[in-house]
Amino acid sequence: MEAHKNKILFTCPMSNIMPIIRPVGNSCNLKCAYCYYNSSNQTFGHTGIISDEALKKFISQFIDLSGEKVTFVWHGGEPLLAGIDFYKRVVELENLYKRPEQTILNDIQTNGTLINEDWASFFKENDFHIGMSLDGIQCCHDHFRKNQNSDGSFSRVIAAIELLRKHDLEPGILQTVTKYSLPYIEDNFDYFVEVLKFKKWAVNVYNDIGNTNPLMKGQSLSNEDYFYLYRKLFDLWMERNDPSLEI
Numbered sequence: 745m746e747a748h749k750n751k752i753l754f755t756c757p758m759s760n761i762m763p764i765i766r767p768v769g770n771s772c773n774l775k776c777a778y779c780y781y782n783s784s785n786q787t788f789g790h791t792g793i794i795s796d797e798a799l800k801k802f803i804s805q806f807i808d809l810s811g812e813k814v815t816f817v818w819h820g821g822e823p824l825l826a827g828i829d830f831y832k833r834v835v836e837l838e839n840l841y842k843r844p845e846q847t848i849l850n851d852i853q854t855n856g857t858l859i860n861e862d863w864a865s866f867f868k869e870n871d872f873h874i875g876m877s878l879d880g881i882q883c884c885h886d887h888f889r890k891n892q893n894s895d896g897s898f899s900r901v902i903a904a905i906e907l908l909r910k911h912d913l914e915p916g917i918l919q920t921v922t923k924y925s926l927p928y929i930e931d932n933f934d935y936f937v938e939v940l941k942f943k944k945w946a947v948n949v950y951n952d953i954g955n956t957n958p959l960m961k962g963q964s965l966s967n968e969d970y971f972y973l974y975r976k977l978f979d980l981w982m983e984r985n986d987p988s989l990e991i
Contacts, residue, residue, distance in 0.1 A: 762815040762851075763806060767794045767830060772822040774855050774897055777888040777959040778920060778950055781821065786892075788825050796833065803834070804841045812845050814838075818852040824859070828866055835870050851875060855889070856904035856915070857897050864911040874908060875916040876901065878945075880932030884925040888960075905940065917945035921973060922963040929973060933980045937989065944990040949973065 769791035770781035807814055816834070831850075838848045852867075853875040867874055878901055879885040886896025908915055917936070925932065936942045951964045965973065977991055 761810070762817050763802075764817045764819045765794070765802070766819050766821060767799075767823055767826040768792075768821050770821045771825055772820055772855070773825065773857060773891060774822065775890060775892050775894075776855075777890070778922065778952075778957065778963070782957065782959065786821065793826050793830060799833065800837055803837045807838070807841045807843075807846065807848075810846070813847050813849065814842065815849040815851060818850065820853070822855055822858065823852055824854050824863065828862055831866065831870075831872075849873070853877075853918075855897065855901070857891070857900040859904040859907060861907070864907050864913065867908070868911045868913055873916065874913060875918060876904065877918050877920070878902075878905075879920050880925060880928060881935050884928050884932060887924055888920075888922065917942060918948055919945055920948045920950055921965065922950040922960070923965060923969070924963060926965065926969055926973065929976045930980060933977065937984065943988050947973075947977070947991060 768788065770784055770786055771788040771791055772779070772781070772786045773788065775782060775786060803816075806816075816838075818831075818834075831852075834850070838850075842848050850870070851873045856874075856876040856878075859874075866872075877889065879887075879889060882896070882898040885898040885901070889897050891897055905915060919932065919936075921929075936945060949965050949970065950960070952960050953964075955961065955964075981989060981991060
């Protein structure tokens with residue numbers, strides 16, 4: 745009886761609770777300066793991949809507790825390090841446990857550098873939504889988003905966007921704005937809209953409360969920076985006069 749009550753409380757009135765699953769923990773093939781896992785060991789394999797037993801238990805129980813719409817968010821670190829067979833297993837388990845009236849959605853947040861033809865085909869076939877990080881033009885992106893060898897990741901991210909679009913997939917874009925990239929607001933806006941033809945992206949403002957990251961000293965935006973950023977984006981948006989453009 746108690747378990748039944750808990751189930752009702754969980755699914756009503758808010759049925760669309762989205763769990764964030766990190767199948768490889770904080771492991772990543774990049775070493776971005778502003779990442780909150782930067783100071784930890786991000787070498788792939790040090791934490792391993794979530795076991796099939798744990799995956800099966802979580803997916804089955806979460807689907808059982810959920811309403812008609814079920815969303816799983818796959819995050820990291822870099823979730824693609826788990827491998828394509830892992831996500832084939834995810835889809836298999838979702839199809840096994842979902843009820844006839846349920847719709848299963850999968851969102852995956854990736855740095856994009858591992859996406860190839862196989863991944864793009866898999867995402868398209870299984871209706872995955874892909875979120876990717878891109879901080880703007882190359883100097884803004886590569887300044888903080890580097891791989892383990894301190895090389896920039898910009899060119900591989902752009903190649904991934906082009907590959908996904910070839911498969912009729914449009915990734916969601918997350919742009920992090922720092923003190924370094926603040927002067928490039930207009931350049932980055934024009935690049936997103938005019939060159940990459942984005943109609944939508946999200947802006948993440950960097951703010952290291954307590955200055956805990958020595959690699960990002962002086963990169964947090966002040967209140968004045970916030971005001972300047974949002975006013976400038978609003979003015980640029982108004983100049984385009986395009987109601988389909990969303991930031």
